[in-house]
Amino acid sequence: MTPSHAHGSGRRVLVTGGSGLIGAAVVGHLAALGHHVTVLDITGARVPEGAASFTPGTVTDAETVRRAVAGQDAVVHLAGRAGLDRGTPEEIYAANALGTFIVMDAAGQAGVAKVVYASSINAFGLPLNPHDVLPSRYPWDEDEPAAIADAYSLSKQANENAATALASQHGTELTGLRFPLVRDIYEDEGTVFARHIRGGIEEDPRRQACEGWTYLDVRDAAGAVQAALSHPTPAAPGILVAAPQTYLRQPTEDALERYAPTVPRDPVAGRDVPVSLRRSHELLGFKAEHTLEQLSEDLLVDLDEVNP
Numbered sequence: 001m002t003p004s005h006a007h008g009s010g011r012r013v014l015v016t017g018g019s020g021l022i023g024a025a026v027v028g029h030l031a032a033l034g035h036h037v038t039v040l041d042i043t044g045a046r047v048p049e050g051a052a053s054f055t056p057g058t059v060t061d062a063e064t065v066r067r068a069v070a071g072q073d074a075v076v077h078l079a080g081r082a083g084l085d086r087g088t089p090e091e092i093y094a095a096n097a098l099g100t101f102i103v104m105d106a107a108g109q110a111g112v113a114k115v116v117y118a119s120s121i122n123a124f125g126l127p128l129n130p131h132d133v134l135p136s137r138y139p140w141d142e143d144e145p146a147a148i149a150d151a152y153s154l155s156k157q158a159n160e161n162a163a164t165a166l167a168s169q170h171g172t173e174l175t176g177l178r179f180p181l182v183r184d185i186y187e188d189e190g191t192v193f194a195r196h197i198r199g200g201i202e203e204d205p206r207r208q209a210c211e212g213w214t215y216l217d218v219r220d221a222a223g224a225v226q227a228a229l230s231h232p233t234p235a236a237p238g239i240l241v242a243a244p245q246t247y248l249r250q251p252t253e254d255a256l257e258r259y260a261p262t263v264p265r266d267p268v269a270g271r272d273v274p275v276s277l278r279r280s281h282e283l284l285g286f287k288a289e290h291t292l293e294q295l296s297e298d299l300l301v302d303l304d305e306v307n308p
Contacts, residue, residue, distance in 0.1 A: 017079030019045035029222035059099035077117040089151035096155030108170025116228040119176030119238030123156040126210040138265035141276035142237040160236040167235035176238030180214035190295040209259040212275040213246035217290035227284040245271040249300040
């Protein structure tokens with residue numbers, strides 16, 4: 001199967017972690033396009049709507065993974081531990097790095113033509129770094145130098161390195177999507193998301209500045225996965241995908257002056273995110289469609305009210 005085949009209907013796609021937030025949205029999205037979707041997720045996980053079949057198991061079990069990828073046209077790998085609060089450093093690294101290697105290698109050995117995997121905005125390490133670090137400049141892009149000091153970010157960097165190695169070994173086309181904060185922004189008319197990001201700024205404004213105050217609705221995350229399945233893509237670095245504007249009420253220049261005044265920058269227009277989305281536009285043809293302001297501009301976070 002060439003990558004373009006993933007764009008048509010009737011293809012067999014394995015989604016690991018298909019019961020999770022992004023996974024369930026991806027399963028529903030691909031099923032609606034006519035794909036035959038198999039989910040691999042932990043025993044007892046709910047079966048998402050649209051799944052044609054469900055395989056219980058973990059991605060660190062190589063035999064289970066080999067059976068699941070057999071006969072698939074494409075694999076969407078989303079299983080893992082999404083953050084530092086999801087276990088010990090050893091558990092996080094094992095699930096994310098070893099699990100991803102097993103999925104990619106099994107897919108390559110099985111002759112799967114395309115693997116799309118979940119990388120992260122944390123793949124370069126700055127947002128979760130415990131030290132007082134900021135990007136080298138704004139807008140930053142996927143080539144921003146890494147400064148990693150935690151197990152989660154390290155696992156995401158390892159995934160991108162594994163993708164490069166296994167693409168070379170097997171000839172499989174792999175691509176990572178560097179997801180930012182992903183949520184269902186329409187849940188409870190946006191109030192849940194607004195509370196979450198307000199709390200994040202109050203708790204760690206430096207982290208939010210490193211992430212460029214980015215976010216992505218889960219529907220757009222599913223759309224980005226489909227776009228990655230449908231276009232030729234490099235194994236690494238992962239491709240940044242995000243909504244085009246920040247979740248802030250203030251212009252981005254005002255936020256940068258407040259939280260990163262010493263970092264060199266090019267002018268950023270209006271509320272545009274201070275990260276480059278060029279590769280997502282050029283390589284994937286992807287632009288996010290779901291934004292907070294579609295619900296209400298009252299949901300945007302006012303920095304003068306947060307006052308961290």
